[in-house]
Amino acid sequence: MESVLKAHRGGESVLDLSPRWTVGGGVEDVYGEDRATEDQLVTPWTVSVASGYSLLRDPHHNKGLAFNEKERDAHYLRGLLPPAIICQELQEKKLLHSLRQYDLPLHKYMAMMELEERNERLFYKLLIDNVEELLPVVYTPTVGEACQKYGSIFRRPQGLYISLKEKGKVLEVLRNWPQRTIQVIVVTDGERILGLGDLGCQGMGIPVGKLALYTALGGVRPSGCLPITIDVGTNNEQLLNDEFYIGLKQKRATGKEYYDFLHEFMTAVKQNYGEKVLIQFEDFANHNAFELLARYATTHLVFNDDIQGTTSVVLAGLVASLKLLGGTLADYRFLFFGVGEAGTGIAELIAIEMSKQSKIPVEETRKMIWLVDSKGLIVNSRKESLQHLKKPWAHEHVPVHNLLDAVKAIKPTALIGTSGVGKTFTKEVVEAIASFNQKPLIMALSNPTSQSECTAEEAYTWTEGRAIFASGSPFNPVEFNGKRFVPGQANNAYIFPGLGFGLVISGAIRVHDDMLLAASEALAGQVTDEHCHMGMIYPPLSNIRKISAHIAANVAAKAYELGLATQLPRPADLVKYAESCMYTPSYRSYR
Numbered sequence: 001m002e003s004v005l006k007a008h009r010g011g012e013s014v015l016d017l018s019p020r021w022t023v024g025g026g027v028e029d030v031y032g033e034d035r036a037t038e039d040q041l042v043t044p045w046t047v048s049v050a051s052g053y054s055l056l057r058d059p060h061h062n063k064g065l066a067f068n069e070k071e072r073d074a075h076y077l078r079g080l081l082p083p084a085i086i087c088q089e090l091q092e093k094k095l096l097h098s099l100r101q102y103d104l105p106l107h108k109y110m111a112m113m114e115l116e117e118r119n120e121r122l123f124y125k126l127l128i129d130n131v132e133e134l135l136p137v138v139y140t141p142t143v144g145e146a147c148q149k150y151g152s153i154f155r156r157p158q159g160l161y162i163s164l165k166e167k168g169k170v171l172e173v174l175r176n177w178p179q180r181t182i183q184v185i186v187v188t189d190g191e192r193i194l195g196l197g198d199l200g201c202q203g204m205g206i207p208v209g210k211l212a213l214y215t216a217l218g219g220v221r222p223s224g225c226l227p228i229t230i231d232v233g234t235n236n237e238q239l240l241n242d243e244f245y246i247g248l249k250q251k252r253a254t255g256k257e258y259y260d261f262l263h264e265f266m267t268a269v270k271q272n273y274g275e276k277v278l279i280q281f282e283d284f285a286n287h288n289a290f291e292l293l294a295r296y297a298t299t300h301l302v303f304n305d306d307i308q309g310t311t312s313v314v315l316a317g318l319v320a321s322l323k324l325l326g327g328t329l330a331d332y333r334f335l336f337f338g339v340g341e342a343g344t345g346i347a348e349l350i351a352i353e354m355s356k357q358s359k360i361p362v363e364e365t366r367k368m369i370w371l372v373d374s375k376g377l378i379v380n381s382r383k384e385s386l387q388h389l390k391k392p393w394a395h396e397h398v399p400v401h402n403l404l405d406a407v408k409a410i411k412p413t414a415l416i417g418t419s420g421v422g423k424t425f426t427k428e429v430v431e432a433i434a435s436f437n438q439k440p441l442i443m444a445l446s447n448p449t450s451q452s453e454c455t456a457e458e459a460y461t462w463t464e465g466r467a468i469f470a471s472g473s474p475f476n477p478v479e480f481n482g483k484r485f486v487p488g489q490a491n492n493a494y495i496f497p498g499l500g501f502g503l504v505i506s507g508a509i510r511v512h513d514d515m516l517l518a519a520s521e522a523l524a525g526q527v528t529d530e531h532c533h534m535g536m537i538y539p540p541l542s543n544i545r546k547i548s549a550h551i552a553a554n555v556a557a558k559a560y561e562l563g564l565a566t567q568l569p570r571p572a573d574l575v576k577y578a579e580s581c582m583y584t585p586s587y588r589s590y591r
């Protein structure tokens with residue numbers, strides 16, 4: 001028995017399109033407003049289901065007890081559900097209540113994943129309406145534990161696994177994915193999952209979680225998102241010896257074999273989905289992350305959140321802090337502790353923004369930024385022995401061997417920690433920076449909380465409440481001398497969903513540094529005087545959909561300005577346009 005479901009919004013009558021049969025013989029879902037992110041047209045959809053029983057097991061259309069009497073009659077649901085009708089809001093309330101009963105974050109994570117597999121719209125409604133509470137459940141830190149235990153919590157495959165076994169057949173594998181119109185791919189090879197190292201094939205939790213945020217925070221429709229894990233083996237001995245490990249049991253392929261395979265993947269993606277699909281590289285090891293970005297930035301729409309997302313969110317915090325400090329970025333001196341992916345990426349974007357603001361060449365603005373690695377200050381005399389990525393930051397100075405002496409020598413306005421090593425902004429270091437700044441800017445970006453360079457409380461206490469503080473991991477507000485300080489969290493989730501959405505709605509074909517700057521400026525623009533008063537240099541995450549719309553609009557505007565947008569003509573009001581394209585998780589009414 002077949003029924004045809006027709007969705008209509010706001011009581012509008014809808015066209016009755018015939019089902020679209022896909023190559024594989026299934027029915028392709030053609031979403032209405034969800035599709036707006038792709039072609040600007042609000043298109044009603046039709047989809048055939050075999051029976052009410054199948055409808056209840058289809059997470060894209062299932063509404064559980066929210067099916068009304070008419071729908072239960074029309075779609076063969078009578079008897080398959082208990083008699084009560086429970087609206088989406090009530091379902092959400094019940095779910096939130098039961099989620100809060102779990103003590104362990106991992107159990108909450110599993111319950112959320114199970115919900116996503118059962119009822120996609122309810123999953124997104126819950127996440128969107130409770131973003132501050134549930135972000136740490138579906139993403140960091142819980143997702144890290146989920147990846148570590150992926151073998152044992154794995155129930156149903158999510159996303160696409162492309163392993164070396166599929167060498168030469170990657171295009172065929174992509175064609176096995178049921179959706180044809182993909183807008184954002186998040187891909188990992190699992191080599192450096194968060195701070196947890198090589199988790200091989202179990203890294204899949206990361207692309208899945210990240211794409212959930214693209215939808216919930218950014219508004220990209222779920223069916224436009226494709227999580228991919230590339231399995232080239234793992235060097236994690238524990239996994240290799242684990243009888244339940246789900247990935248390839250071999251050492252990682254490297255060098256030519258690795259890059260040839262990645263190239264086959266990149267070529268197949270472009271061939272299958274065209275030039276406008278965003279490929280976000282996630283949690284690749286350092287050397288591959290930089291290399292892949294460099295190789296494909298001019299031929300594909302690629303983005304690396306660990307490098308570019310981080311830089312953009314930190315820059316936004318710095319730009320917002322100017323409201324508290326006054327002046328421009330070029331008036332400041334920056335000192336970084338830890339010179340890896342995040343540190344060098346942030347330093348470079350600051351130098352570019354300074355250069356833009358002050359019209360000073362970037363070679364000169366770099367000189368206002370100093371970096372400290374495990375051997376001390378990066379200075380010219382060390383240049384010969386420095387890694388390639390550190391060389392641009394070697395300035396003229398006598399050698400300085402530790403952070404405290406570097407702070408005293410450089411007298412920075414801002415101290416930024418990206419070393420991954422906790423407790424390194426000691427009382428002496430913080431007091432030193434506070435001794436020559438009325439409002440020292442301290443960013444302790446290392447994660448997780450235990451690795452934070454200092455805590456919010458330490459920063460406020462040791463500076464007698466003068467610090468402007470932000471961190472990578474969240475800290476609770478701090479009371480000091482009767483004043484309440486709200487520490488900022490430089491969470492990448494502020495930037496990448498809006499940035500990606502801006503690329504999608506403008507049909508951008510390349511990511512340009514200016515788009516990252518545009519994203520930073522838009523985020524900084526959402527910090528109000530009221531926020532500043534509490535020491536906040538990031539707006540509250542609870543406003544994230546509005547923030548993302550502004551970021552998307554600014555990024556799209558830049559894409560049009562640079563001639564990189566293909567979605568023509570350019571909408572006049574890009575903020576309104578972005579808002580109108582955003583996926584909303586409310587249930588549809590079925591005729």
Ligand code: NAD
Pocket residue numbers: 195286306310313337338339340341342343372373374375417418419420421445446447448451471472473490491492
């Ligand atoms: P990375 O491994 O690329 O870089 C860390 C660098 O610090 C390495 O070069 C390492 O050699 C150096 N280092 C290690 N110990 C040191 C020491 N004792 N003294 C000086 N330098 C030392 O890692 P990454 O991706 O750059 O991330 C660094 C940290 O930043 C991580 O803790 C990560 O969680 C955090 N991070 C935060 C955000 C955010 O807040 N939005 C984003 C990205 C990364």
